[in-house]
Amino acid sequence: MTDAVKSKHFSDPVDLNTIEYDCWHMLRAxxxxxxxxxxxxxxxxxxxxxxxxxxxxxxxxxRSARRILVHTDLRSPKLKSINNNPDVSWLFYDAVCQVQLQLTGLATVHTDDKIAEQLWQHETESSLRGYLAPYVPGTVRSVPESNLPDDMRQRIPKRDQLSAARENFAVISGAVKIADWLLLRPDGNLRARFTYEDGSVSSGNWLAP
Ligand SMILES: Cc1cc2nc3c(=O)[nH]c(=O)nc-3n(C[C@H](O)[C@H](O)[C@H](O)COP(=O)(O)O)c2cc1C
Incomplete structure (x- = not known):
């Protein structure tokens, strides 16, 4: 997305529906x-x-489900935290648009389902290499540790060398319940909040920034 394209988002922020649409359009982009x-x-x-x-x-x-997805190591501490308490918050800021977006909602961990498999297939080998990590992320080590197998430090694995990585690969999906949008402007900031139920907008309001 060029700066010119980006600046089209939120360029005329007077309509709540347009702002909500632009949030999800920009997230997708x-x-x-x-x-x-x-x-x-x-x-x-x-x-x-x-x-x-x-x-x-x-x-x-x-966008249709108002859901965002990231991937992570199945062994990472954040997944233990999410399994204990799926309430999470996601914070976004873009310095060109000068827009902050806070998303709040429920996280779900995916390992063996269609969602995890789709992301696994879709990702590049270079972005999946980290899941070959021999140690659980956060393990205390006595020396500086890249947590990559020795033979993978200098190269990107082929797909068929990633089967061990698939075991450590997980997807976190976030079903958004609240979106809090803040636009910084020289002539006065603007803020709006949207709430969602089952992926549909249930309310939209201006807030005092
Ligand atoms: C630019 C950047 C991008 C990152 N992307 C991811 C990611 O997509 N998934 C992930 O699990 N960790 C990612 N990390 C590492 C996390 O910030 C974090 O250090 C790691 O996941 C361990 O987190 P935890 O101990 O809370 O589980 C990224 C770090 C940086 C600096």
């Missing part, structure tokens, strides 16, 4: 656009009193 800040949201989880945040890559957006 961000999946394929490395220059868009929304491609790298921060996912926040909270479990047993511990709040954690981490950057993730947005991999798929289903």
């Amino acid at each position: 961000a999946v394929h656009d490395r220059s868009c800040g929304w491609r790298l949201p921060v996912l926040a989880t909270c479990s047993n009193g511990e709040v954690r945040q981490r950057t993730v890559v947005l991999r798929k957006v289903e």
